[in-house]
Amino acid sequence: MTRFGRFIARNFVLVLGFVVLLYLFAPIVVVMLMSFNAPKSRLSYTFDGFTVDNWLHPCRPFGLCDAVSTSLRIGLLATVVATALGTLMAFAMVRHRFRGRSATNLFIFLPMASPEIVLGSSLLALFVSSGFGGRLGFWTILIAHVMFCLSFVVVTVKARLAGMDSRLEQAAMDLYANEWQTFWRVTFPLVFPGILAAALLSFSLSFDDFIITNLNAGTTVTFPMYVWGSAQRDIPPQINVIGTAMFLLALIFVLAGELGRRRRERTRS
Template sequence: MSFNEPASRNVYAFGSFTLDNWANPCADPTMCDALVRSAQIGLLSTLVATVLGTLAAFALVRHDFAGRSATNLLVFLPMAAPEIVLGSSLLALFVAAGFSGQLGFWTIFVAHVMFCLSFVVVAVRARLAGMDDHLEQAAMDLYATPAQTFWRVTFPLVFPGILGAALLSFSLSFDDFIITNLNAGTTTTFPMYVWGVAQRGVPMQVNVIGTLMFLVSVAIVVLGEVGNRRRLAART
């Protein structure tokens, strides 16, 4: 469809082959503006959610504190709640805090951090729970300081889980529509743009963006698999 030049209003009926869609991906400037905005929100929310979620996962796995069970429950609530409930609850929070007339980029950012945080905690906590504690104990027996043990043993072992959680968070943030739509005000993200133009005909450049995103995702998976096989081959 990214090479399609529709012959009628039915944009998903292949009309004729063209390269114009790839040559002019920003034929509609508002689409590229929405795309950049979604990428910015996705990157920022992923960074914040990954840092906070990783710290929370370490606290839940490695430390026993008052309210730990309640915290575990709170972590799962955003994942279990329907998006319409989470979005409307966040909207009510912003209105109560006096931000009803200032909905936009930053309210979307806060909303995305809130629901991405749960996925990061779950992913990193699973990685920590499956990690062998004897490796850290062996490092400390060899006179490594706590900081050296963390950065040279613990962090490299947990990093795949952190990276996976970050990639998942970015995908969820970039793709989200319901929560974003409720807390966006007049700000438009890429999913909101696609939903809006769908009523009058989706431009074929949207398929160009979708194809590029798909290729990037496949490249990340392939590179990760190649890296894993090389490491396994080096060990054997």
């Protein structure tokens, strides 16, 4: 066997893993490539020519940037509300023992275990039957987004809290910190990465949601709804610009977090 063959044999699983990662990344490469596309016709799915024009004028397709801004506003608001409510719930679940705790656990888990089409259609049924059928829009989308982000926030913050050493708080109390001081000086800073992760998760869930939003949006158009609408007619390359930009921003965020973590670890050791 050649040296290369032996390497493959020894690291078979790792190689397989990389192949699967390639599968995960193939469409993203296409999105990046297509953001530089100069399509010949309006219904073109092929790469016809290179241009940076799309990047210079991302708002050219009518309504695209309005849709992005609607999605950003809903995403930010939903993130703030869901993160606040979900963090409170996570504290109750991990730090307190009360009657109905396991039932509450199930209750929080259920929305994550329901298909989006069911969540979306039941909300629509509620809005219609309570007379809000004609007023679907920004606020009904926001209500829906907070609802489905909430469970994900609880689970994320809960995991961080559960993995925390409660002796640190006991030590603070032993050193005569009162409950309030202990919370803000010890507990909160330790849980904060979990809250931040939950907020990021909420934002990306909200920004990306289509199925639930589409049922409860009325005439309001979010970014995914804009993409859906244009997929039926023509796909402006600027959509790929927005997709690539979002991806790069998130990547920078993740890399910065990872670098920060490594630096903290180095200074500690």
